[in-house]
Amino acid sequence: MKKALSSPDLNRDAKLQAFDRLLTIMDELRENCPWDKKQTLESLRHLTIEETYELSDSILEGNLGEIKKELGDLMLHLVFYSRIASELKAFDISDVLNSICDKLIERHPHVYGDVIANDEETVKNNWEKIKLKTGNKSVLEGVPKTLPALVKAIRIQDKARGVGFDWEKKEQVWEKVEEEMQEFKKEFNAEADDSINQEKAMAEFGDLLFSLVNYARFIKIDPEEALERTNKKFIKRFQYLESESTKAGKKIEDMTLAEMDVYWEKAKENDEWGMKNDE
Numbered sequence: 456m457k458k459a460l461s462s463p464d465l466n467r468d469a470k471l472q473a474f475d476r477l478l479t480i481m482d483e484l485r486e487n488c489p490w491d492k493k494q495t496l497e498s499l500r501h502l503t504i505e506e507t508y509e510l511s512d513s514i515l516e517g518n519l520g521e522i523k524k525e526l527g528d529l530m531l532h533l534v535f536y537s538r539i540a541s542e543l544k545a546f547d548i549s550d551v552l553n554s555i556c557d558k559l560i561e562r563h564p565h566v567y568g569d570v571i572a573n574d575e576e577t578v579k580n581n582w583e584k585i586k587l588k589t590g591n592k593s594v595l596e597g598v599p600k601t602l603p604a605l606v607k608a609i610r611i612q613d614k615a616r617g618v619g620f621d622w623e624k625k626e627q628v629w630e631k632v633e634e635e636m637q638e639f640k641k642e643f644n645a646e647a648d649d650s651i652n653q654e655k656a657m658a659e660f661g662d663l664l665f666s667l668v669n670y671a672r673f674i675k676i677d678p679e680e681a682l683e684r685t686n687k688k689f690i691k692r693f694q695y696l697e698s699e700s701t702k703a704g705k706k707i708e709d710m711t712l713a714e715m716d717v718y719w720e721k722a723k724e725n726d727e728w729g730m731k732n733d734e
Contacts, residue, residue: 481534503532580617608668625673635663695722
């Protein structure tokens with residue numbers, strides 16, 4: 456059996472003390488703070504989702520200070536859930552940590568066992584196969600139902616790929632994108648808008664998006680991150696338009712599209728807004 460390599464962690468005691476400090480503070484808040492005493496697993500849920508998105512924003516911005524802060528917020532939530540569960544006599548933080556440790560050891564037989572895996576792809580494939588052996592009826596069971604649709608498409612495709620259900624070449628995927636584009640366009644070839652079958656058009660548009668996500672995966676682009684970067688780019692350009700038109704004494708709602716385009720083009724070229732040569 457292989458043994459995991461380990462290196463001395465000179466800060467291990469400090470890390471354990473910091474975690475113990477958080478556990479102590481959580482206990483004190485749960486027992487003494489009216490707000491913390493009132494919280495339930497359900498009431499924390501939407502706050503955790505919000506904190507996760509804030510962490511995602513910090514990562515995209517490359518702001519390490521904010522990443523540290525948001526990780527702390529999420530860590531608090533994990534400890535909070537575990538504290539509530541211990542009150543329900545379901546589990547506590549030690550059960551949570553031991554559970555993930557056991558799962559990591561089980562799903563890394565190339566580190567803790569005799570399996571050979573010399574590349575990332577083999578590791579991912581082994582991971583999905585192990586999950587099937589340990590009770591999962593489908594490789595897709597691990598995809599949360601409440602994930603945003605775009606993220607869910609990425610995860611579905613990743614998991615299907617893990618058991619070999621995938622295209623062989625990116626050119627095949629692009630052919631599928633073009634095929635779905637043509638099928639989508641057919642739904643809008645009718646002469647009158649009221650003759651369009653909206654349900655069918657929506658289905659074809661969904662197929663097109665799914666195939667684009669698939670192609671992005673083949674060329675190693677995270678479509679969620681790509682779209683979010685475009686969202687941020689649009690916001691910055693539009694806010695530049697708003698700011699500069701206001702300085703010129705114009706109301707954006709009274710401007711023509713051609714007038715707006717002048718500011719839009721300036722926003723794309725403006726270094727201050729990070730848009731230079733960014734088409």
